[in-house]
Amino acid sequence: MTEKVIKISLLALLTVCLLYFGESRADCNESTKVTSQKLSSQAFSGILDGREKIELMGGVSHLDFNYCIYFYAREFGNRRLAKRLIILDGNDGRYIGMFDVDDKPKGIVGNSIIFDYHDDLGNKIIVGSSGFPKNTYLDGEPKELFK
Secondary structure, three states: HHHHHHHHHHHHHHHHHHHHOOOOOOOOOHOOOHHHHHHHHHOOOOOOOOOEEEEEEEEEOOEEEEEEEEEEEOOOOOOOEEEEEEEEOOOOOOOEEEOOOOOOOOOEEOHHHHHHOHHHHHOEEEEOOOOOEEEEEOOOOOEEOOO
């Protein structure tokens, strides 16, 4: 019985490693780093006044597509918090667009950005053979990639 549990555990570990390391991940470095100046010069529609927080979530790659993913949050005076998932091209740092999100993602696995929602209501944004989807569902709500 113990041998069976060990084999299953090793198989689970191997599966996680393949999902995480199976595809190359975008190299999010200084040339792809998000800055207020870079975003404002590329049609970013969010507010950039120094009160926003922008955090690198990581890189995601699939086929020929490489992206750097950032989480943007800005609190307004009425205690309303705007949260966005900002997408930059992982090769040249070009601003691709953003998704309006309700929560910060849990992380990135393979070519998917994972959120802490039930799977049947939509808990990930998947980079496919055409790049980022224009539309997706997260926690039962439609989400659209916009600038």
